[in-house]
Amino acid sequence: MSEIVVIGLNHKTAPVELRECIAFSEDETAIALEALKKEPNIREVLLLSTCNRVEVLMVTDEQAAAVASAKQFIARFNQVPTAKFEASLYVHRGDDAVRHIFRVAASLDSMILGEPQILGQIKEAYRKATLEKTSGVVLNRLLHRTFFVAKRIRTETGIGDHAVSISYAAIELGRKIFGSLENRQVLLVGAGEMAELAVEHLIRNRVGDIAVANRTFERAVELADRFGGGAIKFEEFIHAVADVDIIISSTGSSDFILTRDQLKGLMRKRRNRPLFFIDIAVPRDIDPEINRLANTYVYDIDDLKGIIEENIEDRQREAVKGERIIDEAVIKFRQWFESLEVIPTIKAIRSKLEAIAETELKKTLQSESLPPAAHDTVRRMAQAMINKILHDPTDVLKSDGCQKGQSAYLDVARKLFRLDD
Numbered sequence: 001m002s003e004i005v006v007i008g009l010n011h012k013t014a015p016v017e018l019r020e021c022i023a024f025s026e027d028e029t030a031i032a033l034e035a036l037k038k039e040p041n042i043r044e045v046l047l048l049s050t051c052n053r054v055e056v057l058m059v060t061d062e063q064a065a066a067v068a069s070a071k072q073f074i075a076r077f078n079q080v081p082t083a084k085f086e087a088s089l090y091v092h093r094g095d096d097a098v099r100h101i102f103r104v105a106a107s108l109d110s111m112i113l114g115e116p117q118i119l120g121q122i123k124e125a126y127r128k129a130t131l132e133k134t135s136g137v138v139l140n141r142l143l144h145r146t147f148f149v150a151k152r153i154r155t156e157t158g159i160g161d162h163a164v165s166i167s168y169a170a171i172e173l174g175r176k177i178f179g180s181l182e183n184r185q186v187l188l189v190g191a192g193e194m195a196e197l198a199v200e201h202l203i204r205n206r207v208g209d210i211a212v213a214n215r216t217f218e219r220a221v222e223l224a225d226r227f228g229g230g231a232i233k234f235e236e237f238i239h240a241v242a243d244v245d246i247i248i249s250s251t252g253s254s255d256f257i258l259t260r261d262q263l264k265g266l267m268r269k270r271r272n273r274p275l276f277f278i279d280i281a282v283p284r285d286i287d288p289e290i291n292r293l294a295n296t297y298v299y300d301i302d303d304l305k306g307i308i309e310e311n312i313e314d315r316q317r318e319a320v321k322g323e324r325i326i327d328e329a330v331i332k333f334r335q336w337f338e339s340l341e342v343i344p345t346i347k348a349i350r351s352k353l354e355a356i357a358e359t360e361l362k363k364t365l366q367s368e369s370l371p372p373a374a375h376d377t378v379r380r381m382a383q384a385m386i387n388k389i390l391h392d393p394t395d396v397l398k399s400d401g402c403q404k405g406q407s408a409y410l411d412v413a414r415k416l417f418r419l420d421d
Contacts, residue, residue, distance in 0.1 A: 003060060048125045123147065185207075210228070
């Protein structure tokens with residue numbers, strides 16, 4: 001009997017140094033799929049390789065042999081001894097394999113709970129499997145259900161609603177303050193990595209002009225070009241404060257680069273329009289006393305981390321709802337998968353009955369002097385009898401009540417009709 005099996009490792013079981021050793025590039029994936037398809041014990045296969053996981057999803061009639069083949073192939077293809085990664089591998093079979101792929105796609109197994117990228121990565125892995133013709137009836141059905149389940153969890157739970165990265169949390173705060181970030185003017189002071197990520201999020205929210213100030217002016221020009229903005233001298237950034245709405249600061253300064261007294265006069269010039277500071281520097285760049293001025297909002301990295309911790313807790317609560325949706329989906333998929341074993345048996349019974357009917361019809365029609373016009377009538381009657389005889393057994397074999405003991409029912413049916421003799 002065929003079974004679904006997953007073998008792989010991920011960020012929970014293997015360090016990045018090991019994951020890098022056995023990862024597959026985009027070009028290598030097609031070659032790997034073609035090679036895995038040739039393994040005699042693997043009927044269908046999909047390969048998922050991301051920075052956080054490498055997994056082989058298979059349909060096989062010989063589980064142990066297929067797992068061994070996949071393991072040896074990974075070692076051979078990447079020229080890495082099996083002993084180096086074997087302890088980090090996990091193997092899931094049957095319902096556990098189905099549940100695993102559902103959880104991965106829904107981002108319940110991700111490093112960052114609820115992140116959306118993994119679903120796109122699985123869709124791309126499936127696209128490659130279809131192009132290489134390594135997916136068949138079972139994986140096609142499983143992956144379509146996987147996408148449906150992931151979408152349902154995203155829609156019916158709040159698992160992706162709360163920011164869980166520093167840069168994204170900062171942007172979510174900005175949206176709460178301004179309502180919309182569209183056309184808001186941005187000043188980037190310093191060029192830290194998190195600040196750059198925050199600007200990328202802002203661009204997706206269609207902010208207006210972006211100005212970049214950095215102690216090294218050349219770096220400011222380089223960064224401004226990347227974001228389609230303008231560069232200003234570091235010494236000039238205070239004058240730019242009067243014209244912007246959002247300031248992201250991440251310099252290496254040991255002192256505040258902007259104090260409450262400096263900003264006080266500028267706020268009058270701004271006519272008290274809201275001003276939002278994202279201070280990602282350690283030590284801090286922005287004087288926290290600025291928060292006491294009207295319409296100014298200063299958030300430092302500790303504030304953002306606190307928000308993220310709350311949001312992670314919210315996502316974990318929503319994940320419980322997602323697990324319930326997955327449990328239901330696993331049961332329904334198992335029922336469909338088990339029904340595949342019914343179909344060959346029903347077809348075999350029908351073929352046997354039709355063969356018997358054909359033999360008896362030939363004898364009868366040859367011995368009886370029936371007019372030719374009556375032959376078709378007798379044949380239609382025989383076919384109608386076969387359909388009626390098969391109706392109840394087919395109903396029972398396909399019914400929900402038969403699901404739990406389906407193997408036993410199939411075994412009895414095959415013995416009754418001597419299908420395996």
